[in-house]
Amino acid sequence: MKRERMLATIKEQGDTPWDIIVIGGGATGLGTALDAASRGYRTLLLEQSDFSKGTSSRSTKLVHGGVRYLAQGDISLVLEALHERGLMRQNAPHLVKNQSFIIPNYDWWDGPFYTLGMKVYDMMAGKLGLGPSQSLTADEVLRAIPNLKTEGLCGGVIYYDGQFDDSRLAINIAQTCTEHGGVVINYMRVTGLIKNSDGIVSGVEVVDQENGDTYSLQARCVVNATGVFVDEIMHMDDPGAPPLVRPSRVYTSYWIRSF
Ligand SMILES: Cc1cc2nc3c(=O)[nH]c(=O)nc-3n(C[C@H](O)[C@H](O)[C@H](O)COP(=O)(O)OP(=O)(O)OC[C@H]3O[C@@H](n4cnc5c(N)ncnc54)[C@H](O)[C@@H]3O)c2cc1C
16 A cells, blocks of 8 residues: 555546545545445545544544434434444454443432343344343442442443444555555545536546645546535535534634733
C-alpha cells in the first residue's frame, strides 16, 4: 500500500473514467471502496487527511448489538448489529475483543427486568454470542466495581459486548481494498466536482495535500462518504441544497486567564 504507487496508478489512468470514486477514507468510505473493488469495479478512494482521521478514529470503540436499541424496541436493528458484531469478531479477532459490562441494580425489579432483557439479547446473538449474561449479588457487583454507591444496591447483571480498535480496522479495510485492486490515497482533498453536459457529476477535482499537485479525475459514479463534511461536498453539486447534517452539540473554546 505505497502512496507513490497509488499516485502512479491515477496518472496512468489519465482521462479514462474510474467506475467509482469514493470521497472520504473513514469507515463508510473504506467499506464502500472495499465492497466495490471486491465486485471487480475500478475503484479509487480519496481521503483528505489520514485514513480514519475523522469520526472513525474517535468512536467509543464499541462493536455492540445495541442494548439501548433493544430497550427502544428496534429488534431488526439489534439483530443485524449482533450478527455484524459476531462476524467482526470472527473475521478480525486481532481487532475485536470481548468486553464485559455490569448494570448495577438499585430497585428490586431491576434484577428480573435486566436479567430477562440481557437473556433476550444473548438469544438474539445466537451462535455468534460473546458469552452468557448472568445476574450478580450486591457483593459480586462491589467486588468488580469497588467505588460504586453501596446504599440501596441490591445486585446487578453482567453481560458481554465487543470492543474494537476503530482506526486499525480502517487501515485493515484499506489494505484489503488494495488487495482487491482498489486504489486508496490519503492526503488528497476533493476541492470540486466535474459535471458533464447534462449537469450530472462525472468526476472530481483533487489537490494533493503533500505537494499541491492538482488532478481532474473522471468517474462513472462518485460517492460522497465524508461523514460530518457531507454537506460541503453536496454543496459543490447543488449550492442551494438543504443541509443533511446538524451538530447535536457545539463546543466553544475560550481562553482561561489564571490570576
Ligand atoms: C462520539 C461517538 C461515538 C461513537 N461510538 C461508536 C461506537 O462505539 N461503535 C461504532 O460502531 N460506532 C460509533 N460511532 C459511530 C461511528 O464512529 C461513525 O458512524 C463512523 O465513524 C462514521 O464514519 P464515516 O466514514 O461516515 O465518517 P468519518 O470517519 O468522519 O469519515 C469521513 C472522512 O471524509 C474525509 N473528508 C472530508 N472532506 C473531504 C474532502 N473534501 N476530500 C477528501 N476527504 C474528505 C474526512 O477527512 C474523513 O476522514 C460513534 C460516533 C460518535 C460521534
